[in-house]
Amino acid sequence: MAAASLAPRKSLGQHFLLDEAICRRIAAQAGDLAGRHVIEVGPGPGGLTRALLATPAASVVAVEFDSRAVALLAPLAEASAGRLRVIEGDALGLDLATLVPAPRHIIANLPYNVATPLLVGWLRDAAAFERLTLMFQQEVAERIAAAPDTSAYGRLSVLAQWRCRVQLVMSLPPGAFRPPPKVWSAVVVLDPKPEAPDPALFRALERTTAAAFGQRRKMLRGSLKSLGDAEGLLAGAGIDGSRRAETLTVEEFERLALGVLRRVTP
Structure with a gap:
């Protein structure tokens, strides 16, 4: 990161997750990835990317907006024997289902500033994915998983739970990230319902x-x-x-x- 001058940028909502043990735990929440094609959004310096490559996933496609991180991930892609492809672009404008064949997973430590619009966009096409394992700010994660008649229950709860079975599976303190955010974070697993609605x-x-x-x-x-x-x-x-x-x-x-x-x- 130092060699590539990859200091996290607040404007991009970047909080890098580098702890190898935590990255492995997040990858494990996705379940058995053998034969699956994984899409990671916002890989940054590649902490979670390395954990995903250590699974039996068939391939990993990393979508990164920051050109500095794209350059930093290039040697990792070269060493992956064709299993890692890095795409420079804005995930908000991409149809992720077209990037890899099924069965597809999205696994990501999402940039805080675009996490909610990304999720809503993916929910529209949720049946294209086998599972989504996503990290959000704790408050957002709690809203996604909230039950009716609670203060956290809202629009995001309804949209997510209408299309998926939702579980909040782990929480992480600010100190797990660089730089530490001001809030806790949490990982949510969303299992899309098989039927694709109108x-x-x-x-x-x-x-x-x-x-x-x-x-x-x-x-x-x-x-x-x-x-x-x-x-x-x-x-x-x-x-x-x-x-x-x-x-x-x-x-x-x-x-x-x-x-x-x-x-x-x-």
Whole structure:
């Protein structure tokens, strides 16, 4: 890192994970990788990348935005006997499913500043992946795994749990990273449900959850007004309009989203 002048940049949300034992533990959370094709986003100096190469994964594709890290990873790619490919680019603009054949895994210590939009994008195409093993800030991880009627439960909880079985599997203190962030981090494992839903229904669920949790202190009859005829929408889903967003189950949000979808699809 010193030779490549790879000091972590705050603007890129970089907090490098270099502890070999921790990197091996994260790789192990992905399960048996034999024959799997792994995509890593934001490898940085390659701590987790090395742990992934030590598994029986068929291949590893590392997507890195920072050209300094790309250069630093080049010797590792050369020494990997063709198992590691490094792509310089912005993962937000890439269709990761096109990079490797199935079965595909995403395993990553995500840059904090783009972790949530990356996850939502992958959830839209979740059936393309066998498993996602991802590190977030602890607060974000808790939101992803939160149950209804808790303070952490929100839009991200519903979207993630509608498409995947979600488990928060390990937490890491700030001191595990360089530089140490101000908060704890946590690893979440997401196992996508095999069925691929209508993309239009996912978009409807995004709209519904954005409206409901955008004004979460309001009753649903008020927070869903932006969707048009909130009372009719709630009645069609069999949901009391005096309830608030955090009390609804994922299945109840799906019923609301189906109602929204029917309005735009004759």
